[in-house]
Structure formats: structure tokens, C-alpha cells
Amino acid sequence: MFYIAIFFQYVAQYMKTRMQYRADLLVEVFSDLLFQAVNLIFILVVFGHTNLLGGWTRDEIIFIYGFFLVPYALFSSFFNIWDFNERYIVKGELDRILTRPIHSLFQIVLERMELESLFGAVTGIAVMIYAGNNLGLGISWTDPFLFFLFVTGGMLVYGGIFVMIACISFWADARTSIMPMMYNIGNYGRYPVDIYDSVIRFVLTWILPFAFVGIYPASYFLGKEEWFLYSFLTPVIGIVFFGISILTWNSGVKRYRGAGN
Amino acid sequence: MKDAITVRNLKKEFKAYSSRSGLKGAFRDLLTRNYKIVPAVNNISFQVKQGEMVGYIGENGAGKSTTIKMLTGILTPTSGEVIVNGMNPHKDREKFVSTIGVVFGQRSQLWWDIAVQESFRLLKKVYKVSDEQYDSHMAHVIRTLDIEPLLDKPVRKLSLGQRMRCELAAALIHNPPLLFLDEPTIGLDVLVKLKIREFLKEINEKYNTTILLTTHDLSDIEALCERVVMLDEGKIIYDGALKSLKEKWGEGKEIEFKFLEEVTLNDLNRITASSEVKWEKDEKEAIFTAFAEDNDELISLLIAKVVADLKVKDINIKETSTEEIIRNIYDRGIS
Numbered sequence: 001m002f003y004i005a006i007f008f009q010y011v012a013q014y015m016k017t018r019m020q021y022r023a024d025l026l027v028e029v030f031s032d033l034l035f036q037a038v039n040l041i042f043i044l045v046v047f048g049h050t051n052l053l054g055g056w057t058r059d060e061i062i063f064i065y066g067f068f069l070v071p072y073a074l075f076s077s078f079f080n081i082w083d084f085n086e087r088y089i090v091k092g093e094l095d096r097i098l099t100r101p102i103h104s105l106f107q108i109v110l111e112r113m114e115l116e117s118l119f120g121a122v123t124g125i126a127v128m129i130y131a132g133n134n135l136g137l138g139i140s141w142t143d144p145f146l147f148f149l150f151v152t153g154g155m156l157v158y159g160g161i162f163v164m165i166a167c168i169s170f171w172a173d174a175r176t177s178i179m180p181m182m183y184n185i186g187n188y189g190r191y192p193v194d195i196y197d198s199v200i201r202f203v204l205t206w207i208l209p210f211a212f213v214g215i216y217p218a219s220y221f222l223g224k225e226e227w228f229l230y231s232f233l234t235p236v237i238g239i240v241f242f243g244i245s246i247l248t249w250n251s252g253v254k255r256y257r258g259a260g261n
Numbered sequence: 262m263k264d265a266i267t268v269r270n271l272k273k274e275f276k277a278y279s280s281r282s283g284l285k286g287a288f289r290d291l292l293t294r295n296y297k298i299v300p301a302v303n304n305i306s307f308q309v310k311q312g313e314m315v316g317y318i319g320e321n322g323a324g325k326s327t328t329i330k331m332l333t334g335i336l337t338p339t340s341g342e343v344i345v346n347g348m349n350p351h352k353d354r355e356k357f358v359s360t361i362g363v364v365f366g367q368r369s370q371l372w373w374d375i376a377v378q379e380s381f382r383l384l385k386k387v388y389k390v391s392d393e394q395y396d397s398h399m400a401h402v403i404r405t406l407d408i409e410p411l412l413d414k415p416v417r418k419l420s421l422g423q424r425m426r427c428e429l430a431a432a433l434i435h436n437p438p439l440l441f442l443d444e445p446t447i448g449l450d451v452l453v454k455l456k457i458r459e460f461l462k463e464i465n466e467k468y469n470t471t472i473l474l475t476t477h478d479l480s481d482i483e484a485l486c487e488r489v490v491m492l493d494e495g496k497i498i499y500d501g502a503l504k505s506l507k508e509k510w511g512e513g514k515e516i517e518f519k520f521l522e523e524v525t526l527n528d529l530n531r532i533t534a535s536s537e538v539k540w541e542k543d544e545k546e547a548i549f550t551a552f553a554e555d556n557d558e559l560i561s562l563l564i565a566k567v568v569a570d571l572k573v574k575d576i577n578i579k580e581t582s583t584e585e586i587i588r589n590i591y592d593r594g595i596s
């Protein structure tokens with residue numbers, strides 16, 4: 001309860017800071033929207049030429065991509081930890097975090113949030129509506145709830161993987177280039193997994209479960225019954241991966257060495 | 262009275278990696294890296310009572326910051342026992358840190374981009390401080406530290422002294438019974454220093470706040486602390502009253518001379534060759550200082566000898582300052 005209250009305190013503070021630079025904010029919102037529009041056109045053009053991909057139709061692929069954008073937008077808004085090593089370990093900013101009575105990872109989420117990225121979710125939903133329309137998909141009353149559940153699960157999968165990567169900094173003091181590589185691997189979650197060979201599918205399902213961010217949950221809404229089991233596993237995998245990442249984090253923080261001044 | 266801090270056989274080791282030279286060395290580093298284990302804090306034990314103000318001193322790299330980081334729960338000790346405010350800082354970290362306040366002079370604790378009062382407001386929520394508590398306590402803090410005019414400025418636009426006063430106020434929002442200050446006066450001008458000292462004395466008297474502070478400015482310690490703990494290479498080499506430190510090691514006197522003529526250290530050493538005196542020269546001011554045992558006869562003899570040989574402009578007899586005592590201890594060790 002306390003954490004929810006604190007979350008909104010930080011959101012309010014974030015808005016306030018942004019409002020102070022009203023001109024900047026307008027420019028930023030405008031450029032974000034423009035970026036999303038370009039993104040949208042890009043998706044339609046790129047997928048415009050593919051008709052069937054491993055048994056999936058063009059509109060189905062677009063729908064999956066649209067779904068992927070929603071958990072991805074949430075992830076980008078709240079898990080800006082790609083520079084965790086430089087900012088918090090090398091510069092020793094974690095010292096400050098650790099002297100405050102809130103869980104350290106949660107504080108970093110709060111400090112680093114970038115709510116503008118939420119616009120990506122709007123684009124994602126627009127893409128889904130467009131593709132869903134073409135496919136003649138209906139909406140039942142359970143869909144919004146499942147959508148929420150699956151999106152949250154997808155965000156936790158993404159967040160969990162990236163938190164675990166950030167944790168490497170607690171054990172190794174050399175810099176790694178795993179972060180950018182992982183962003184690339186993450187992209188595979190937006191394309192149908194059965195077009196990849198079985199090894200890649202296994203990896204994307206159980207090792208780096210990016211498939212649970214796009215293809216698996218989206219399959220449910222596309223009525224692909226052969227994937228339903230995986231669709232409903234999405235929140236479970238999300239919770240398990242995120243849970244493991246928090247345990248890793250907690251034992252990592254104990255190894256934090258600080259920065260010698 | 263209960264102990265605010267109890268430390269027993271506390272130790273912290275760091276691995277210091279060294280890289281081998283040459284290309285071959287670089288490849289070997291990839292596989293196994295050479296490292297040495299450096300004890301930054303080596304088996305120290307001490308206790309601090311509630312309401313005490315303790316100065317924690319030592320040379321650069323002695324292990325002061327490392328100790329404070331273990332006491333505040335930032336670093337996990339390699340071995341030993343720490344109990345602060347009745348808790349183990351590394352277990353229940355979140356519960357523990359709401360009972361302490363921390364200021365690191367080298368590093369800001371406030372959010373860089375937002376106005377000071379916004380930082381305060383957020384911290385008030387983070388520490389679950391009620392409006393009444395906040396108003397009655399912080400109004401006073403803000404007034405005493407004179408930071409009212411700074412409240413609407415973002416931290417990055419403040420000068421060092423302004424920022425430090427805000428940091429101090431921020432560390433006190435939840436009115437903690439224990440305050441850790443790591444070099445709180447570093448780089449500050451005399452007026453700000455005085456203000457901060459006054460303020461610390463005041464909260465210590467008013468709330469019986471325990472304060473552990475490190476500093477390289479011994480006048481801070483003299484102004485605030487009755488007790489000092491001195492650290493050298495991770496070991497405690499002195500723990501006791503500042504007064505007895507002075508009595509024990511401050512036996513000597515200093516006599517400062519200014520001369521009307523050109524004088525060299527050699528001249529002086531020759532003139533006073535028969536007695537136990539050490540001469541030093543301050544180049545800029547052309548002041549010569551004689552360090553001698555605190556013995557009236559010896560000192561008057563010394564002065565008589567100098568005056569007989571050289572034309573003197575000014576003489577000044579001083580007791581050895583704490584600064585010098587400490588410097589001597591650093592140089593020569595305690596024994």
C-alpha cells in the first residue's frame with residue numbers, strides 16, 4: 001500500500017518537473033507522437049509485402065507486433081536500467097539509494113521512469129485494432145482482463161530479464177555489452193516463434209522467454225488454440241522470472257562494493 | 262543509557278585487481294585476474310553511547326568511509342558484528358535506515374534536477390513523516406540553517422555550501438536519533454562551517470542526537486567532539502577523549518620567531534645546538550618555529566640564546582595545536 005502511494009508521489013513529481021518546461025514538453029510529446037506515427041507506417045510497409053510467414057497471415061503478424069508494443073512500452077517506461085552499471089555502480093549512486101527506506105530496485109524504477117514511452121502502448125493498441133479489424137476479430141468481456149494480465153506478464157518477463165542482466169554488475173566489475181545484445185534478442189519476441197527452428201524456440205520460451213511478450217499472449221486473441229497453453233502461462237512465467245530477478249538482485253546488493261572516492 | 266553503536270571485530274576486505282603488463286598479460290588477465298586482498302577496515306571494535314558526538318579521524322584511505330558505509334548498511338562486512346540502534350544494518354535494511362540520517366560530503370543525497378523543497382516533500386513521504394512532525398521540526402531546521410531562500414532552486418544550481426546545508430536538512434527530515442556525517446564540511450568557507458557546527462551542537466542538545474562524523478578539519482572536531490576515534494590503515498590507534506590526547510602527546514611548546522635580519526635554519530641550529538630543539542621555517546611569512554619540551558627553564562634559555570645572537574622582531578609562545586599532535590601521530594605512529 002505504502003509503495004503504491006509512493007509510486008504516485010513520484011509520478012506526480014515527474015509530471016510537475018516536466019510541466020515546468022512547458023515548451024519542451026510540447027515539443028517532446030509532438031516528437032513522440034510523430035515517432036510513433038512513423039513507426040506505425042513502417043510496420044505497415046514492412047509487413048505489407050509479406051503475405052504468409054510460416055503459416056501466419058500478414059494481419060496476424062501485424063497484430064502480434066501491435067500487442068508486443070504494449071508490454072514493451074510499459075517496460076521502457078519503468079525499467080530504464082540499461083545504464084545501471086555506469087550510473088549506480090561505477091558512480092556509486094547506489095549508496096544514496098541504500099540509505100533510504102524503500103526497496104532499492106523499486107527506488108531505481110521510480111527515479112528512472114520515463115512516462116513518455118507509454119505513447120508506444122497507444123500505437124500498439126492502434127495497430128491491434130487495425131489488424132484485428134482486418135481479421136474480423138470480436139471482443140468478448142473477458143478480453144480486457146486477459147489483455148491486462150498478459151501485458152503485465154509480458155512486462156515482467158522483459159523487466160525480469162533486464163534486471164538479471166543489470167545484476168551482473170554486482171558480480172563482475174568489468175563492463176559487458178550484454179545489454180544491447182539483449183535488446184536485439186528481445187525483438188524476436190515480436191515475430192512468430194514457429195518460424196524459427198526448435199532450438200531458438202526453446203531458448204525464447206524457457207531461457208530468455210521473450211516469446212511471452214508477443215507471440216504467445218497475442219495468439220490467444222488470434223484464436224490460435226494450439227498456443228493457448230502458452231498464452232495462459234504468460235503471467236506465470238512473468239511472475240517466476242521477475243521473482244527470480246528480485247532474489248538475484250537482493251543477493252547482489254549484499255555484494256555491492258561501493259565506489260572508492 | 263543504551264548504546265547507539267556497537268561494533269565488534271569488524272572487518273572489510275576489498276579485492277584489488279592488478280593487470281599484468283603487455284599483450285600476453287592482457288590475455289592471461291582474461292582467464293585469471295591477479296588480485297590482492299586489501300583490508301580497508303581491520304578488526305575494529307568500539308561503542309558509541311546515545312547522545313555522544315564522536316569524531317572519526319584518520320589519513321586518506323584509513324578506512325573511515327568504509328566503516329561508515331558498513332554502519333549505515335551500504336556495505337556488508339567481511340566479518341564481525343555491527344549493531345546500530347539495536348539492529349543489524351544489513352538485515353531489515355529498510356526498517357533500519359529510517360532510524361538514521363546520512364550525509365556524504367563528497368556526494369549529493371538529493372535529487373539533482375528537482376527543487377530542494379520538492380526533494381524534501383518526497384523524502385517526507387518516503388520516511389512517512391506526518392505534517393505536524395514535519396512542520397514543527399523542519400521549520401526550525403530551515404531557519405537555523407538559513408536555507409529558506411534556496412528552497413525553490415534545483416539542487417544542481419546551488420553552490421557547494423548551499424547544497425551542503427540542504428543535504429544536512431534533508432538528512433534530518435525524519436529527525437533520526439543517529440546521524441552519520443562523512444566529511445560534511447569539505448570545501449566549505451569558514452562562515453558556513455561555523456553555521457553547520459552551531460547547528461549540530463543545537464540538535465545534539467535539543468534531541469540528544471548521536472553524531473559520528475569524519476573530517477580532515479580538526480577544528481570541526483575540537484568544536485564539537487569530546488571523544489575521538491583515530492584510525493590508521495584500518496586499525497583503531499586511539500579511542501578516547503580529545504583532551505587526554507592533547508595532554509599525552511601535546512607536551513611540547515612552540516616558539517615562533519621573526520627576525521630583522523636574514524637568518525637560515527643552519528644558523529639557528531648552530532646557536533641552539535646544546536639543547537633539544539627542532540626548528541622549522543615557514544617560507545612565505547619568514548617565521549621560524551622552535552619545537553621544544555614544555556619546560557620553562559629550557560624555553561627561557563632557548564630564547565636567551567637566540568636573542569643574544571640575532572635581532573628579533575617578534576616572539577610568540579604557543580602550545581602545540583591538535584593539528585600538530587595529530588600530524589605527529591600520523592607521521593610517527595602512536596607509540
Ligand SMILES: Nc1ncnc2c1ncn2[C@@H]1O[C@H](COP(=O)(O)OP(=O)(O)OP(=O)(O)O)[C@@H](O)[C@H]1O
Pocket residue numbers: 257258259260261275276277300301319320321322323324325326327328
Ligand atoms: N569500492 C572499493 N573497492 C576497492 N577498494 C576500496 C573501495 N573503497 C575503498 N577502498 C579502499 O579501502 C581503503 C579505505 O578507503 P576509505 O574510503 O574507507 O578511506 P577514508 O578513510 O574514507 O579516506 P578519505 O579520507 O580519503 O576519505 C582505501 O585503501 C581504498 O582504496
Ligand SMILES: [Mg+2]
Pocket residue numbers: 261325326327443
Ligand atoms: Mg572517505
